[in-house]
Amino acid sequence: MLEKKDIERIADLASIKLSDSEAEKFAGQLDGILQYVDKIKEVDTEDLKPTLYPVSLENIFREDEVRPSLDREKVLTNAPEEKDGQFRVPRIMGE
Amino acid sequence: MSRKYETIIGLEVHVQLATESKIFCNCSTDFGAEPNKHTCPVCLGLPGTLPVLNKKVVDYAIMAGLALNCNINSYSKFDRKNYFYPDLPKAYQISQSDYPICENGYIEIDTEEGTKKIGITRIHMEEDAGKLVHEGSIDQATASLVDYNRTGIPLIEIVSAPDIRTPSEARAYLTQLKQILQYIGVSDCNMEEGSLRCDANVSIRPVGQKEFGTKTELKNMNSFRAVERALEYEVERQRKILEEGGEIIQETRTWDESLNKTISMRTKEEAADYRYFPDPNLPPLNVDRDWVERIKSSLPELPREKRERFVREYALPEYDAGVLTDSRELADYFEACVKEYSDAKAVSNWIMGDFLRLLKEENLEIAEVKMTPAHLSGMLKLMDEGVISSKIAKTVFEEMFKTGKAPEQIVEEKGLKQISDAGQLEEIVLKVIEANPSVVEDIKSGKDKAIGFLVGQVMKETRGKANPGMVNQIIREKIESL
Numbered sequence: 097m098l099e100k101k102d103i104e105r106i107a108d109l110a111s112i113k114l115s116d117s118e119a120e121k122f123a124g125q126l127d128g129i130l131q132y133v134d135k136i137k138e139v140d141t142e143d144l145k146p147t148l149y150p151v152s153l154e155n156i157f158r159e160d161e162v163r164p165s166l167d168r169e170k171v172l173t174n175a176p177e178e179k180d181g182q183f184r185v186p187r188i189m190g191e
Numbered sequence: 192m193s194r195k196y197e198t199i200i201g202l203e204v205h206v207q208l209a210t211e212s213k214i215f216c217n218c219s220t221d222f223g224a225e226p227n228k229h230t231c232p233v234c235l236g237l238p239g240t241l242p243v244l245n246k247k248v249v250d251y252a253i254m255a256g257l258a259l260n261c262n263i264n265s266y267s268k269f270d271r272k273n274y275f276y277p278d279l280p281k282a283y284q285i286s287q288s289d290y291p292i293c294e295n296g297y298i299e300i301d302t303e304e305g306t307k308k309i310g311i312t313r314i315h316m317e318e319d320a321g322k323l324v325h326e327g328s329i330d331q332a333t334a335s336l337v338d339y340n341r342t343g344i345p346l347i348e349i350v351s352a353p354d355i356r357t358p359s360e361a362r363a364y365l366t367q368l369k370q371i372l373q374y375i376g377v378s379d380c381n382m383e384e385g386s387l388r389c390d391a392n393v394s395i396r397p398v399g400q401k402e403f404g405t406k407t408e409l410k411n412m413n414s415f416r417a418v419e420r421a422l423e424y425e426v427e428r429q430r431k432i433l434e435e436g437g438e439i440i441q442e443t444r445t446w447d448e449s450l451n452k453t454i455s456m457r458t459k460e461e462a463a464d465y466r467y468f469p470d471p472n473l474p475p476l477n478v479d480r481d482w483v484e485r486i487k488s489s490l491p492e493l494p495r496e497k498r499e500r501f502v503r504e505y506a507l508p509e510y511d512a513g514v515l516t517d518s519r520e521l522a523d524y525f526e527a528c529v530k531e532y533s534d535a536k537a538v539s540n541w542i543m544g545d546f547l548r549l550l551k552e553e554n555l556e557i558a559e560v561k562m563t564p565a566h567l568s569g570m571l572k573l574m575d576e577g578v579i580s581s582k583i584a585k586t587v588f589e590e591m592f593k594t595g596k597a598p599e600q601i602v603e604e605k606g607l608k609q610i611s612d613a614g615q616l617e618e619i620v621l622k623v624i625e626a627n628p629s630v631v632e633d634i635k636s637g638k639d640k641a642i643g644f645l646v647g648q649v650m651k652e653t654r655g656k657a658n659p660g661m662v663n664q665i666i667r668e669k670i671e672s673l
């Protein structure tokens with residue numbers, strides 16, 4: 097059973113703020129999802145290799161060639177604010 | 192370090208690979224471009240874009256792995272390392288977690304107790320993050336400016352085993368690592384431009400204790416010297432805490448070059464949960480034997496092999512061989528000279544002496560030197576043939592180095608040819624003898640050393656061009672017959 101502190105930790109990792117009622121609501125919903133996963137875990141997978149990729153490709157490469165980058169003007173249209181060709185963002189403490 | 196404690200150091204080195212384009216897109220990796228001029232939807236992490244791996248990155252990672260005695264894993268894959276920070280536009284870094292491309296290698300370093308092997312636990316490929324500058328002063332800044340040119344620059348991270356026991360071993364490891372990577376050409380390892388960065392894990396434990404002590408991680412060291420000094424400081428700091436009965440806190444500390452100490456970064460260590468999972472956009476790698484063999488056969492001779500060969504093949508002292516093989520370019524220059532002039536020790540002396548001195552004075556790379564190996568060997572031949580004296584050779588050498596002219600041409604233009612004409616030398620010797628009667632008396636009364644003074648006078652008269660052997664002989668003959 098997921099507890100409120102688990103939800104708070106997940107919210108923290110995702111950098112989102114949850115109200116108490118939201119935390120409670122999501123705890124229930126996430127719990128439901130985890131129950132599905134527990135159900136799947138009942139299947140015997142002893143001799144199966146884990147499926148990490150939806151398609152069975154390998155070694156997909158490109159050559160080491162330089163092609164033109166995007167125009168900086170276009171790049172910076174995504175910036176919340178711009179200064180001297182750079183993205184200006186709120187300062188974040190620590191790592 | 193007192194004998195009561197043993198130091199345990201492990202190093203994590205990030206090296207920028209010398210590709211033209213980024214790891215997952217075709218943006219340029221050139222250093223020093225204007226901010227955000229080398230970005231595209233892929234490296235900006237825009238939704239719906241597909242990263243495609245640069246094959247050269249894999250080639251270079253395999254090369255590094257082989258040169259560092261690693262196993263190359265046939266299966267390896269890319270994972271997403273999740274964290275939020277403005278220098279990382281996707282909010283995850285593509286890296287390799289549980290299946291890195293190379294594992295279980297080692298580097299040999301020279302220590303006072305002889306050769307020591309430092310293990311390499313793993314090498315993995317990953318993308319670099321962007322560059323973040325805080326606006327204004329660090330403690331008062333409210334905003335940061337981000338340049339994403341670095342985002343997606345290909346890196347390998349080389350993780351050492353905790354085999355390093357002293358700060359000076361750490362420095363030796365880094366020096367050797369850098370030399371190898373430069374030799375094989377996978378990186379320029381320029382610390383100023385950030386193409387080689389090093390973090391260190393350090394702990395101490397009472398001698399005899401099996402378990403490791405609590406470690407701290409050191410960051411922000413901008414030179415090998417800084418790494419060594421930061422480690423020295425940190426080991427001492429930890430020792431004091433333990434001796435006073437305190438406890439080491441596991442944390443990240445930053446090296447402050449101006450204060451000469453490490454400072455706690457006070458980060459929430461427990462928050463470091465990267466939730467790695469395989470990147471579904473990047474199919475796994477299958478590196479087969481042929482691929483590894485192909486790269487192996489393209490590897491150049493490595494520094495230690497070359498050094499040993501120089502000792503063996505050219506009968507050079509260990510010291511000479513070490514200096515000459517410091518870089519591949521210098522070693523190649525030396526070998527090109529020796530091809531045309533077989534006295535390897537003579538060539539070595541000139542290269543280790545005047546060549547390296549002038550290189551440093553003029554602040555040049557070897558590729559920029561105008562003097563060719565043929566010029567140097569040509570000059571040595573002129574000395575052997577008695578055309579120039581060893582004293583004059585120094586002048587010729589400097590001139591060759593600065594102008595790139597052939598030694599014969601310099602000798603001709605500057606009139607530096609050695610005077611070996613007996614008649615001409617006799618005339619000058621007589622003049623010198625006449626001008627220095629007291630010295631002549633000294634020699635006659637047995638002070639043989641005084642002859643050097645007269646030789647010097649003749650050299651002065653001829654501006655160094657007289658054949659010193661002949662001058663010596665003529666002076667003796669003349670004084671005897673007086």
Ligand SMILES: [Zn+2]
Pocket residue numbers: 213216217218229230231232233234235343
């Ligand atoms: Zn790009």
